[in-house]
Amino acid sequence: MAALGFNLIAAMVIFTAFWVVTTSKLIHAAVALMGTLFGVAGLYVYLYADFLAATQVIIYVGGILVLIIFGVMLTHRVSGIDTLQTNMPNRPAAAVVVFLLFMGLTALLFRTPWHMADAAPVVSTVEIIGAALLTRYLLHFEVASVLLLVALLGAAYLARREDG
Amino acid sequence: MDSLQSYLFISIVLFCLGLYGVMTRRNGVAILMGVELILNAANINFVAFNRFGGMTQALPGHIFALFVIVMAAAEAAVALAIIINLYKTFSTVNVDEAHELQG
Numbered sequence: 642m643a644a645l646g647f648n649l650i651a652a653m654v655i656f657t658a659f660w661v662v663t664t665s666k667l668i669h670a671a672v673a674l675m676g677t678l679f680g681v682a683g684l685y686v687y688l689y690a691d692f693l694a695a696t697q698v699i700i701y702v703g704g705i706l707v708l709i710i711f712g713v714m715l716t717h718r719v720s721g722i723d724t725l726q727t728n729m730p731n732r733p734a735a736a737v738v739v740f741l742l743f744m745g746l747t748a749l750l751f752r753t754p755w756h757m758a759d760a761a762p763v764v765s766t767v768e769i770i771g772a773a774l775l776t777r778y779l780l781h782f783e784v785a786s787v788l789l790l791v792a793l794l795g796a797a798y799l800a801r802r803e804d805g
Numbered sequence: 806m807d808s809l810q811s812y813l814f815i816s817i818v819l820f821c822l823g824l825y826g827v828m829t830r831r832n833g834v835a836i837l838m839g840v841e842l843i844l845n846a847a848n849i850n851f852v853a854f855n856r857f858g859g860m861t862q863a864l865p866g867h868i869f870a871l872f873v874i875v876m877a878a879a880e881a882a883v884a885l886a887i888i889i890n891l892y893k894t895f896s897t898v899n900v901d902e903a904h905e906l907q908g
Contacts, residue, residue: 662825662839681845688812696871700874701841711885712885716833735829746820750817751810760859763861789875795886797886799889
């Protein structure tokens with residue numbers, strides 16, 4: 642049952658990600674991206690990363706995806722579900738390059754003897770992550786908060802500037 | 806199926822699809838979606854190595870993935886502000902049409 646669920650989630654992630662990069666309708670791509678992000682959250686659940694799964698749903702699906710859809714809506718005169726976009730003329734070349742990269746990485750994956758340590762997964766990761774963020778990773782945490790503040794101020798300034 | 810290799814394989818597929826999107830799309834927002842796919846592929850790797858590498862008491866992979874999500878949020882906000890500015894200046898969001906340095 643668990644293996645079936647894992648296979649379903651993996652298939653959903655790959656299928657929707659393929660849809661994101663191949664469909665010509667931007668809103669469809671955004672909805673497919675939502676499927677991919679939910680699927681990745683499901684993979685986190687299978688990896689015993691409960692806090693990350695919740696963060697993925699809240700920040701990616703609830704924040705970044707909404708931002709992306711706003712971006713689509715704000716940059717097109719026609720507001721509808723059929724907002725089209727065209728592709729670069731280098732599609733076959735890109736497909737060949739990506740396919741070669743995919744074959745190379747897959748060969749690397751199956752030829753490497755991965756050393757797997759079999760440690761028992763923890764039941765809840767929230768406590769460990771919270772303690773680590775405020776002790777060992779405190780500096781990184783503060784720097785990340787400053788980065789967010791600067792990025793959001795900069796984004797607001799860039800988007801609201803009147804004279805280009 | 807629930808092994809390190811299967812997670813790494815999903816991550817490889819996500820990364821390659823994201824790279825394909827970044828290379829072939831002309832619309833800035835669609836390129837941003839490809840970048841998000843690549844970042845998610847990296848995050849799956851971090852968490853999978855954390856799970857199967859025996860680091861289940863300190864969780865450095867989870868912390869790293871959290872910071873990647875923070876960075877992705879900042880990157881999406883700035884990228885969309887730039888794209889909206891681009892649209893105001895050039896009336897297009899196709900990245901290959903905006904090639905004048907002073908519009």
